[in-house]
Amino acid sequence: MRLTLGRLRTALNVAVRRQLVVRNVAAFVTIPRSLAKAAAEARAERKPWTQDEVKAFLAGITGERLHAPCLLSLMGLRPAEVCGLRWSDVDFEAGTIAAGENTRTLVDGEIEEKEAKSAAGKRGLPMPTTVTKALKALQTLQKKERLKAGDAYVDSGYVLVNELGQPQRSDWLRRRVYELMAKVGVRKVRPYDARHACLTYLAGAGVPDVVLAAWAGHADGGTLAKRVYVHPDSSHLKVAAEHLESGLFG
CATH class of the missing domain: 1.10.443.10 (Intergrase catalytic core)
Structure with a gap:
């Protein structure tokens, strides 16, 4: 979700510069805390080899x-x-x-x-x-x-x-x-x-x-x-x- 949101923000920024849209509606969108927490827990469980x-x-x-x-x-x-x-x-x-x-x-x-x-x-x-x-x-x-x-x-x-x-x-x-x-x-x-x-x-x-x-x-x-x-x-x-x-x- 973070990757998708980042790409959407970038695309809309380009659209704003080209005057295709008035503002970037994704600029202040945030990922829900519950999903961010779940992603962090999943990363913590994935431990690389020693x-x-x-x-x-x-x-x-x-x-x-x-x-x-x-x-x-x-x-x-x-x-x-x-x-x-x-x-x-x-x-x-x-x-x-x-x-x-x-x-x-x-x-x-x-x-x-x-x-x-x-x-x-x-x-x-x-x-x-x-x-x-x-x-x-x-x-x-x-x-x-x-x-x-x-x-x-x-x-x-x-x-x-x-x-x-x-x-x-x-x-x-x-x-x-x-x-x-x-x-x-x-x-x-x-x-x-x-x-x-x-x-x-x-x-x-x-x-x-x-x-x-x-x-x-x-x-x-x-x-x-x-x-x-x-x-x-x-x-x-x-x-x-x-x-x-x-x-x-x-």
Whole structure:
């Protein structure tokens, strides 16, 4: 409701500027306290994995086909970003991933592909060593599958594909990740919560808010002072990758 109300207010503000309406009737609309309270309680119940739970899950899926995609989720990529990631977005030489350049998700039963919603959503993330190794192993596996399948193989260019090279959807990824959670015996959380686990860990490790925002692909990096005077660059993001490698993945 909050998201819908925000978009409605924005649309009506544009309408006011264009003199299509006299005033923004949504400007002073508020969400009922009971619904806001229920939403807050629901968020509180959704606890991301702890560091120990992350390590237990990763130890249990080593060698699985989804090892690399799960690491991407635990790097903070959204499920739609994991599904939309292409091999052309992965630069092994530079050691970076162009996250958010393309997303792939299911909308009303149809596959929708698009770029990130904002410029901040497109971000070059340095890869922890563990992620680099897992992606190289996945690429090698796909090359073997391409040779085995011959003409039946679809060279789609995506990182997350089936044995015939066809890209996977976010709903398929969610189901398979839940199956892996059950197989390993870890607490079931939403795949999107892997992103929360990553950012929570980095925040606890002392990574500055503005760097967290850059890593997550958020335009708002915290207080006005931080937004104005702190300018995260690739070196700052590299520190975040090192934190993931030594703590969460190590």
